[in-house]
Structures are given as structure tokens and as C-alpha cells.
Amino acid sequence: MPTVDLVIRGGKVVSPDAIIEASVAIDGGKIVAVGHDDIMPTGREEFRVDGQYILPGAIDSHVHFRDPGYPHKETWKTGSAAAAMGGVTTVFDMPNTKPATGTVEALQIKLRAAEASYVDFGIHALLGDDTVDVLEDLLDNGATSFKAFVGNTFGNLPAPSDGALLEAFEILAPLGIRTVVHAENSSIMARRQQRMQAAGRIDTQAHLAARPEVCEIEAVSRIIHFSEWTGARVHIAHKSSADALWLVRDAKARGVDITVETCPQYVLLNTADMIRMGGVLRVNPPVRDARHNQPLWDALLDGTVDMIATDHAPHSIEENTRANIWECDCGFPGVETQMALMLTEVNKGRATLMDYVRWSAVAPAKAWGLYGTKGVIAAGAHADIVIVDMNRSGMLSHGKLQSISKISPWNGRSVKGYPVHTLVRGRFVMRDGRLVEDAVGWGKSVKGIQKMPTPDVRNDWSTMKNIVKVPEGFPNNALPQVDVVTPADER
Structure with a gap:
């Protein structure tokens, strides 16, 4: 198994559905594995967070x-x-x-x-x-x-x-x-x-x-x-x-x-x-x-x-x-x-x-x-992680x-419960409760990774882009021609 950049060991990984004891392997800014400590690859850096929660x-x-x-x-x-x-x-x-x-x-x-x-x-x-x-x-x-x-x-x-x-x-x-x-x-x-x-x-x-x-x-x-x-x-x-x-x-x-x-x-x-x-x-x-x-x-x-x-x-x-x-x-x-x-x-x-x-x-x-x-x-996923x-x-x-x-x-x-380490795309930006100052400028726009679901467009017929168009066959500079019939009793 190849060596990765970082392995976070001994924590408890939290999702909306469960909390599991697991380690997290990170390489190239992304998470490459989540699971039992024994199956993790070797990390160039090994970081223990025993008993803490990985969010x-x-x-x-x-x-x-x-x-x-x-x-x-x-x-x-x-x-x-x-x-x-x-x-x-x-x-x-x-x-x-x-x-x-x-x-x-x-x-x-x-x-x-x-x-x-x-x-x-x-x-x-x-x-x-x-x-x-x-x-x-x-x-x-x-x-x-x-x-x-x-x-x-x-x-x-x-x-x-x-x-x-x-x-x-x-x-x-x-x-x-x-x-x-x-x-x-x-x-x-x-x-x-x-x-x-x-x-x-x-x-x-x-x-x-x-x-x-x-x-x-x-x-x-x-x-x-x-x-x-x-x-x-x-x-x-x-x-x-x-x-x-x-x-x-x-x-x-x-x-x-x-x-x-x-x-x-x-x-x-x-x-x-x-x-x-x-x-x-x-x-x-x-x-x-x-x-x-x-x-x-x-x-x-x-x-x-x-x-x-x-x-x-x-x-x-x-x-x-x-x-x-x-x-x-x-x-x-x-x-x-x-x-x-x-x-x-x-x-x-x-x-x-x-x-x-x-x-x-x-x-x-x-x-x-x-x-x-x-x-x-x-x-x-991006290795955007906070350890609390x-x-x-x-x-x-x-x-x-x-x-x-x-x-x-x-x-x-008074508070109880603190973030103690923060990683953005696999890099520590806060470690042991201290800002990692040389990580300034590490942040990137999320513009390139946004993927919104297919939209549910409604009432498109009434949008401004449609109603400002002149209907086909309708002169833009004149009202439509209407035949006016005078009632017999008014003739």
C-alpha cells in the first residue's frame, strides 16, 4: 500500500447518521480512506487524536x-x-x-x-x-x-x-x-x-x-x-x-x-x-x-x-x-x-x-x-476536517x-467543547489551538467545484425575457387592426 501524506489515527468520525471509531488517510488534499486503524496506509505524517471527534x-x-x-x-x-x-x-x-x-x-x-x-x-x-x-x-x-x-x-x-x-x-x-x-x-x-x-x-x-x-x-x-x-x-x-x-x-x-x-x-x-x-x-x-x-x-x-x-x-x-x-x-x-x-x-x-x-x-x-x-x-472528498x-x-x-x-x-x-485542529484540503490551518500562520493564502474559491442539482423551472412562459418579445406577426409600432361593426340601431 503506498504511503500517503497524513493519517489521522484513533479518532471518532462523525456523520449525520453515526459516530464510528475510525482513522482517516489523506493524500493530495483529499481523503483516500476512512476505516479501522489496522487497514490504514502509512503516512508521511502520523497524527493521533485518541478519544477526540473528527467532523x-x-x-x-x-x-x-x-x-x-x-x-x-x-x-x-x-x-x-x-x-x-x-x-x-x-x-x-x-x-x-x-x-x-x-x-x-x-x-x-x-x-x-x-x-x-x-x-x-x-x-x-x-x-x-x-x-x-x-x-x-x-x-x-x-x-x-x-x-x-x-x-x-x-x-x-x-x-x-x-x-x-x-x-x-x-x-x-x-x-x-x-x-x-x-x-x-x-x-x-x-x-x-x-x-x-x-x-x-x-x-x-x-x-x-x-x-x-x-x-x-x-x-x-x-x-x-x-x-x-x-x-x-x-x-x-x-x-x-x-x-x-x-x-x-x-x-x-x-x-x-x-x-x-x-x-x-x-x-x-x-x-x-x-x-x-x-x-x-x-x-x-x-x-x-x-x-x-x-x-x-x-x-x-x-x-x-x-x-x-x-x-x-x-x-x-x-x-x-x-x-x-x-x-x-x-x-x-x-x-x-x-x-x-x-x-x-x-x-x-x-x-x-x-x-x-x-x-x-x-x-x-x-x-x-x-x-x-x-x-x-x-x-x-476534500480533507476539510475539524477535530474537536x-x-x-x-x-x-x-x-x-x-x-x-x-x-x-x-x-x-463558559463553554465546553472546542475545535482544536482544523484542516483545509489536507493542510493544517489551526493546530493545537493555534493558527498556522504560514497557511495564509491557502484558501481557494469553491466556484469550480459547485454542482447544483437540475432546477425545477416554473411558469417560464411569463418571464420577462419572453414577454418583452413582440409576438410573431404582430407589428411593433402599431395596435392590431380590429374590424368595428356598428349595431343596426345606431346606424
């Missing part, structure tokens, strides 16, 4: 690495280092950078910035009124997917009109491309914020009052209708409310290709935490009343919510702690803390490691067309984050 690396569908445009908040180097430390081996970056990722030129700037990444990545390009005509150009030049900011957030990118959103879905449906949607009703929120500001409301609760659950209910419903009509694949970002879960369940039962993420802040924190922390916990959508926490967790368990993401959204300390809540930038760093937080809940018995692998790796790999190559510990110690205890500290942002609502939170 597919987490895939975070929702990060804001702020690069280009906001280097004081984050860069691809620092954001991806945080991902590596957090057991995340692939990220998908959002388009609200500066310039926004809505032109081929802006996309190329971002792809050059991403050359500094420690981990693999996808790029969500911008879906807006001004980008509908260049969606295919963006895909041809490296975008993996799209993001529509139906609800406003950092960057204040205008929400796409319903007409533009529907037309974009018509274009993307036959291509099989999935669009991430920030699903809140911008009109309601803008009016409520304006009214409260005029009344002098600058307190924390004002942010919560400006974005009530009905904003999410309405927007999720609208997106489902557009998706179902066209057959376009959609992904609901940062699901925060229990109130719209029934819409998702019903849509999935009807065959709508919709996936949904939630974040640790929505299942573990609530408005009492925001009132206590202030702008540190200002996020869009907001953390909500405690009544939402358990239903969202239950929705993860039953598959209504497919995956865990983070909405990693770093800012400076000053930007997160202003006295006026409207002036606090929204978001905080999360890609480095997600795994420890969720493993802690596993240790509490709220879920299994198999559940966690489904949420963190398998579901996002399937949603973005990566499954089989990523999201699984199996022969032929479920017995390691500690306390999260924002001062220790790799992110440039050093402010986090998780600061001081």
Missing part, C-alpha cells in the same frame, strides 16, 4: 469579511484566520463591501482580496435593481451565488423592487443558482425608525420596536411566493422569528426549494440580553423575545431550519458602543465562536454531534452544491479573537 469542517454560509472597503473592521486575512480557529473550513462572503459586489470590476477586487484567505470561500454577489442585467456576467466571473437585501442593514444598500426581484429569480431559476435573502420588510422598518427618531427615541428598545416580527413574516411569505412561481432556489438568512416557521414548513411540503439558516444569537440570546448589552448586540434582524429561542431550536432539530450560520459582522468597539442606538453599527464577530457555543449545547444534551454535523456541514454543502466534495468525511475535544472547557474572550473586532456579546461565556 467535516463547518461551512458558514453567511460572513461579512468587510474586504474591500473597511479594513479597520476586518480583512480576508483576519476574518479567515478567525474561521480557521473556529473550525470553519469554507465561508460565503456577503456583498455589502465597498464597492458593493454588484459589478464584475468590484467582484474582481474582492477575489483579489480573498487571495489572502486561510479557508476556502464562495462569493455572494449583489442582487439589486441595478444588477439584474449582469447576474450572468457575475456568475461567469467568479460569483457563486447572490444576496438580496430585502431588509436594510449595514451599507444601506437599497432593497430591490419586487419587479427586479422577480425578474432576477426568473433569470436564476434555469441556472439553478440559489439566492440568499435578508427577509425583512424595509418599508415598514424605515417608517417606524423615522417616526421614533422624530420622537427622540435613541434607546436600545427602539431598535427592537422598529423591526417587529411581522416584517419577517411578510418578507418570508413574499420570497416564498416568488420562489414557488419561478422555481428559483432561495435561502433565508439569519432566521430570528418563530412566527414565520409555519410558512417555511408549508413551502417545503409543497416542494419549494428553500433553505433556512439561523444563528447562535437567535437560539441562545434574547431581548433581555440586548437591553443589558446595548449596541454590542444590535443585529438585523434583532434578537427577539425569549419565546422565540426554543421554537427555533426545535426547527433545527426537525429540519425546518436547515443550518447554523453566524452572520459574522465585525465593527470597531467605538462603532458598537455609541450612545444613540441608531448610530451603532449592526453586527459582531461570530465565525470563531459558533462551534464552541454549539458544542456546549450538545454537551448539555440539547442535540447530538450528529445533529451538529448536519447543521454545520452537510446542509450548507448541499445548499451550495458542494456535497460529496465538502461536508463529509469520506473517500474522494468535547471535554475541553473554557471561557470565550473577545480579547483573544483573531478578528480585528474585539467586542462580542459572548465575552465571558
Whole structure:
């Protein structure tokens, strides 16, 4: 049997269906064997992880690495280092950078910035009124997917009109491309914020009052209708409310290709935490009343919510702690803390490691067309691996984050269960709890390995590309000629 690059021995391999004692052989960046230690080939490097768990690396569908445009908040180097430390081996970056990722030129700037990444990545390009005509150009030049900011957030990118959103879905449906949607009703929120500001409301609760659950209910419903009509694949970002879960369940039962993420802040924190922390916990959508926490967790368990993401959204300390809540930038760093937080809940018995692998790796790999190559510990897959110690205890500290942002609502939170080693395509990017600094730039775009299933296009007859065509035999500059017959009694 030939010698391979690396053999990880003595661990417990986790899939959504089982946990088995097994070793993993890696060569050329790929897994070549998974099985009993005795049948493994010899490795040029032998690495023992006795008693620890071997998981597919987490895939975070929702990060804001702020690069280009906001280097004081984050860069691809620092954001991806945080991902590596957090057991995340692939990220998908959002388009609200500066310039926004809505032109081929802006996309190329971002792809050059991403050359500094420690981990693999996808790029969500911008879906807006001004980008509908260049969606295919963006895909041809490296975008993996799209993001529509139906609800406003950092960057204040205008929400796409319903007409533009529907037309974009018509274009993307036959291509099989999935669009991430920030699903809140911008009109309601803008009016409520304006009214409260005029009344002098600058307190924390004002942010919560400006974005009530009905904003999410309405927007999720609208997106489902557009998706179902066209057959376009959609992904609901940062699901925060229990109130719209029934819409998702019903849509999935009807065959709508919709996936949904939630974040640790929505299942573990609530408005009492925001009132206590202030702008540190200002996020869009907001953390909500405690009544939402358990239903969202239950929705993860039953598959209504497919995956865990983070909405990693770093800012400076000053930007997160202003006295006026409207002036606090929204978001905080999360890609480095997600795994420890969720493993802690596993240790509490709220879920299994198999559940966690489904949420963190398998579901996002399937949603973005990566499954089989990523999201699984199996022969032929990329050796994207995180090794976790479920017995390691500690306390999260924002001062220790790799992110440039050093402010986090998780600061001081006790956790049990940590990622201790992270490999991306067979190379250690985090080892023994320390960043492998010379792995900077190892990350690659996943664009070339995406394989989305055959799409289910619907109502193609009504798409904009068809209705703008003049029917055959119908003059473009005249109304059809109609014979008018005057009734006899009017002659």
C-alpha cells in the first residue's frame, strides 16, 4: 500500500447518521480512506487524536469579511484566520463591501482580496435593481451565488423592487443558482425608525420596536411566493422569528426549494440580553423575545431550519458602543465562536454531534452544491476536517479573537467543547489551538467545484425575457387592426 501524506489515527468520525471509531488517510488534499486503524496506509505524517471527534469542517454560509472597503473592521486575512480557529473550513462572503459586489470590476477586487484567505470561500454577489442585467456576467466571473437585501442593514444598500426581484429569480431559476435573502420588510422598518427618531427615541428598545416580527413574516411569505412561481432556489438568512416557521414548513411540503439558516444569537440570546448589552448586540434582524429561542431550536432539530450560520459582522468597539442606538453599527464577530457555543449545547444534551454535523456541514454543502466534495468525511472528498475535544472547557474572550473586532456579546461565556485542529484540503490551518500562520493564502474559491442539482423551472412562459418579445406577426409600432361593426340601431 503506498504511503500517503497524513493519517489521522484513533479518532471518532462523525456523520449525520453515526459516530464510528475510525482513522482517516489523506493524500493530495483529499481523503483516500476512512476505516479501522489496522487497514490504514502509512503516512508521511502520523497524527493521533485518541478519544477526540473528527467532523467535516463547518461551512458558514453567511460572513461579512468587510474586504474591500473597511479594513479597520476586518480583512480576508483576519476574518479567515478567525474561521480557521473556529473550525470553519469554507465561508460565503456577503456583498455589502465597498464597492458593493454588484459589478464584475468590484467582484474582481474582492477575489483579489480573498487571495489572502486561510479557508476556502464562495462569493455572494449583489442582487439589486441595478444588477439584474449582469447576474450572468457575475456568475461567469467568479460569483457563486447572490444576496438580496430585502431588509436594510449595514451599507444601506437599497432593497430591490419586487419587479427586479422577480425578474432576477426568473433569470436564476434555469441556472439553478440559489439566492440568499435578508427577509425583512424595509418599508415598514424605515417608517417606524423615522417616526421614533422624530420622537427622540435613541434607546436600545427602539431598535427592537422598529423591526417587529411581522416584517419577517411578510418578507418570508413574499420570497416564498416568488420562489414557488419561478422555481428559483432561495435561502433565508439569519432566521430570528418563530412566527414565520409555519410558512417555511408549508413551502417545503409543497416542494419549494428553500433553505433556512439561523444563528447562535437567535437560539441562545434574547431581548433581555440586548437591553443589558446595548449596541454590542444590535443585529438585523434583532434578537427577539425569549419565546422565540426554543421554537427555533426545535426547527433545527426537525429540519425546518436547515443550518447554523453566524452572520459574522465585525465593527470597531467605538462603532458598537455609541450612545444613540441608531448610530451603532449592526453586527459582531461570530465565525470563531459558533462551534464552541454549539458544542456546549450538545454537551448539555440539547442535540447530538450528529445533529451538529448536519447543521454545520452537510446542509450548507448541499445548499451550495458542494456535497460529496465538502461536508463529509469520506473517500474522494476534500480533507476539510475539524477535530474537536468535547471535554475541553473554557471561557470565550473577545480579547483573544483573531478578528480585528474585539467586542462580542459572548465575552465571558463558559463553554465546553472546542475545535482544536482544523484542516483545509489536507493542510493544517489551526493546530493545537493555534493558527498556522504560514497557511495564509491557502484558501481557494469553491466556484469550480459547485454542482447544483437540475432546477425545477416554473411558469417560464411569463418571464420577462419572453414577454418583452413582440409576438410573431404582430407589428411593433402599431395596435392590431380590429374590424368595428356598428349595431343596426345606431346606424
